[in-house]
Amino acid sequence: MHETLTIGCTVKPVNERYTVQDVAKRAGVHASTVSRALNPATRHRLSEEVAARVVAAAAELGYVPNSLAASLRTRRSETVGVVLPDITNPVFPPILQGLEAVLAEERYVAMVANAGPDPERQRLVVERLLARQVDGLVLATVTRHDSIVDQCLKAGVPLVVVNRSEADHRVSSVVSDDVRGMQLALDHLYGLGHRRIGHLGGPQNLSTGKGRLEGFLLAARNHELVPAAGDVELASSFSREAGREAAFRLLDQAPDLTGVVVANDLLALGLYDVLAARGLSCPHHLSVVGHNDMPFVDMVSPPLTTVRIRHREMGEQAAQLLLRAVRGEAVGGMDVVLKPDLVVRASTAAPR
Amino acid sequence: MHETLTIGCTVKPVNERYTVQDVAKRAGVHASTVSRALNPATRHRLSEEVAARVVAAAAELGYVPNSLAASLRTRRSETVGVVLPDITNPVFPPILQGLEAVLAEERYVAMVANAGPDPERQRLVVERLLARQVDGLVLATVTRHDSIVDQCLKAGVPLVVVNRSEADHRVSSVVSDDVRGMQLALDHLYGLGHRRIGHLGGPQNLSTGKGRLEGFLLAARNHELVPAAGDVELASSFSREAGREAAFRLLDQAPDLTGVVVANDLLALGLYDVLAARGLSCPHHLSVVGHNDMPFVDMVSPPLTTVRIRHREMGEQAAQLLLRAVRGEAVGGMDVVLKPDLVVRASTAAPR
DNA sequence: AATTTCCGTGCATTCGATTGCACAGTATTT
DNA sequence: AAATACTGTGCAATCGAATGCACGGAAATT
Numbered sequence A, B: 001m002h003e004t005l006t007i008g009c010t011v012k013p014v015n016e017r018y019t020v021q022d023v024a025k026r027a028g029v030h031a032s033t034v035s036r037a038l039n040p041a042t043r044h045r046l047s048e049e050v051a052a053r054v055v056a057a058a059a060e061l062g063y064v065p066n067s068l069a070a071s072l073r074t075r076r077s078e079t080v081g082v083v084l085p086d087i088t089n090p091v092f093p094p095i096l097q098g099l100e101a102v103l104a105e106e107r108y109v110a111m112v113a114n115a116g117p118d119p120e121r122q123r124l125v126v127e128r129l130l131a132r133q134v135d136g137l138v139l140a141t142v143t144r145h146d147s148i149v150d151q152c153l154k155a156g157v158p159l160v161v162v163n164r165s166e167a168d169h170r171v172s173s174v175v176s177d178d179v180r181g182m183q184l185a186l187d188h189l190y191g192l193g194h195r196r197i198g199h200l201g202g203p204q205n206l207s208t209g210k211g212r213l214e215g216f217l218l219a220a221r222n223h224e225l226v227p228a229a230g231d232v233e234l235a236s237s238f239s240r241e242a243g244r245e246a247a248f249r250l251l252d253q254a255p256d257l258t259g260v261v262v263a264n265d266l267l268a269l270g271l272y273d274v275l276a277a278r279g280l281s282c283p284h285h286l287s288v289v290g291h292n293d294m295p296f297v298d299m300v301s302p303p304l305t306t307v308r309i310r311h312r313e314m315g316e317q318a319a320q321l322l323l324r325a326v327r328g329e330a331v332g333g334m335d336v337v338l339k340p341d342l343v344v345r346a347s348t349a350a351p352r
Numbered sequence C: 001a002a003t004t005t006c007c008g009t010g011c012a013t014t015c016g017a018t019t020g021c022a023c024a025g026t027a028t029t030t
Numbered sequence D: 001a002a003a004t005a006c007t008g009t010g011c012a013a014t015c016g017a018a019t020g021c022a023c024g025g026a027a028a029t030t
Helices: A020-027 A031-038 A048-061 A067-074 A092-105 A119-131 A147-155 A178-192 A207-222 A240-253 A265-277 A311-326 B020-027 B031-038 B048-061 B067-074 B092-105 B119-131 B147-155 B178-192 B207-222 B240-253 B265-277 B311-326
Strands: A079-084 A109-114 A136-139 A159-162 A172-176 A197-201 A232-234 A259-262 A287-292 A305-308 A335-338 A341-343 B079-084 B109-114 B136-139 B159-162 B172-176 B197-201 B232-234 B259-262 B287-292 B305-308 B335-338 B341-343
Touching: A020 A031, A020 A048, A031 A048, A067 B067, A079 A092, A079 A119, A079 A311, A092 A109, A092 A311, A092 B092, A092 B109, A109 A119, A109 B092, A119 A147, A136 A147, A136 A311, A147 A159, A159 A311, A172 A178, A172 A207, A172 A311, A178 A197, A178 A207, A178 A259, A178 A287, A178 A305, A178 A341, A197 A207, A197 A240, A197 A265, A207 A232, A232 A240, A240 A265, A259 A265, A265 A287, A311 A335, B020 B031, B020 B048, B031 B048, B079 B092, B079 B119, B079 B311, B092 B109, B092 B311, B109 B119, B119 B147, B136 B147, B136 B311, B147 B159, B159 B311, B172 B178, B172 B207, B172 B311, B178 B197, B178 B207, B178 B259, B178 B287, B178 B305, B178 B341, B197 B207, B197 B240, B197 B265, B207 B232, B232 B240, B240 B265, B259 B265, B265 B287, B311 B335
Parallel strands: A079 A109, A079 A136, A136 A159, A159 A172, A172 A335, A197 A232, A197 A259, A259 A287, A287 A305, B079 B109, B079 B136, B136 B159, B159 B172, B172 B335, B197 B232, B197 B259, B259 B287, B287 B305
Antiparallel strands: A109 B109, A305 A341, B305 B341
């Protein structure tokens, strides 16, 4: 019986999907009346009685409107595209959750594409989304100088970038205050008594990587610390693997550091790996502060002190910004900068 | 300048999107010829010269076809809906990644909806996706008896369930071999010398919860272990929180257990919390085996011994199954059952 | 009672791409 | 040379819903 039933389609090959015509016939009215009766914005123009009759007929048939046809006519698809660099990076699911929640409230649906880091592929993905007539785009992929943004601006599609921003801020963005985050992290270490503090940074072509490095340098200056050349090392991407590689270099160059402010939790986990490999213990030999407070870093050993970013809210804000733009309510763009918090756990302590 | 440029739309209010008509005019041919020239399947019916001329004209205008219009006519949207219970559960991103990768290869796009656990909301979400004429649906939400599946079967939409399966297996599914997974877990503990082994289980309305409990009981019987009534405790959902609650009960009821096989890593983390709260150490006081090998459980303390499920591959298989169904290539449905592996880390040891 | 206003509904067109059918024009056959 | 086959392109209808316009009838006005 399993063989015979199966993948839906075969059960009922004749897809008896009803149209406004069918509903119209059943209700004894014209198709246009059905359209009006089913649209809350135009229902009032009909007599109560007819509207009710149509609604009843639609319900009886189990009528489901064809959004494609409606979108073709109205030029609004109530669909937005979301372009992610890597959905398995734990910061993105909460962002997506926030996005989706706000969009769903407004009957919008998200088309999610995992575009990866390759600009050519991103371009293709965006084109595909545009072909599907998305009403707007959320990009979580942008680099500081991003040709995809050019493409989108040229296409004239409402656009919001999230998590990372563009260098020249041409489009609305929702990001975290990276400078402030680094300030919090460095203040914390300084307060514990650290004076030899390094930075394990991220890629400088991403606003987060650059902003956090700048924040680090600024915060250091505030405390009249002067980081030596080898006290800063940059990872080639925000991944545990790249973190390992950069951490190796950092610890080789500056073995006397007592604390490291890391630009991202994944990188911090890479640093953890290196510490473990070298038989060094955290926080005893080295205090570590991460960035993002991604899920489960409270469970690693030692639980990671990190800068918390409210990713879900980031997604919510981005969705709201985008919806405003889609509706033409936005008079101008804006940058929303969320304030991060420091979450102190067990990876930081007074220097040995 | 930021104010003036902004959210895309305002930059170029006149959305000069070209149509086949425009391309046709420019190439000096009829619109239908443009359509044929741009479709790889029909291009051969045109003379090389005309086809080239059309392609050139399209490129010059930067023509982007309107997929909505095409879908309306062809009745294929090259879009599939993906319904998730909770995208922040770390098992889903890899599944989504696998799905998206296979779909993207075939030019399909995924509409992702985070429907939550409420069946009424799931129903709404599915209806919305159907209204958008998705070619198929992937459900990661199914319970053992699931009314949403009824709805989908009635609608006659190609359908695949992933991660969890339905009790009466009416639709194709891609799941892990839960019984085998539990066998691996229990064999491992038994091999270490454990004889008092308990089970921290999941909700019985989910195939994973039920299958893993059954697997546990079966594996216990294989070793001629007879679990006492209190040796099994079920969590109300697959979450760390529910894991904590159930773990409290389990440890109260059966304080002499030396090992616990847990139905899910999140539950295992809840158990970790309870052990920490009671000052018990893992694996010294209690060995713990998780299930899923979700990201970063190798970093928790102690690194979790767990049953690895290849979630990405799960997503890939599901996408392939669905695409076959969409194309009508599937003669029947099938259940794909992936074999899990045991990953031994530091949460298991010989009993004290 | 005659005229105007308004209201509810129907008609027909539109959105943009696809595709069955028809028809030239050329190539092939007898 | 005539008949046939084929090939490349155009024409027009179609997918399903939305909407400007018009019209008939009822209500309101004078």
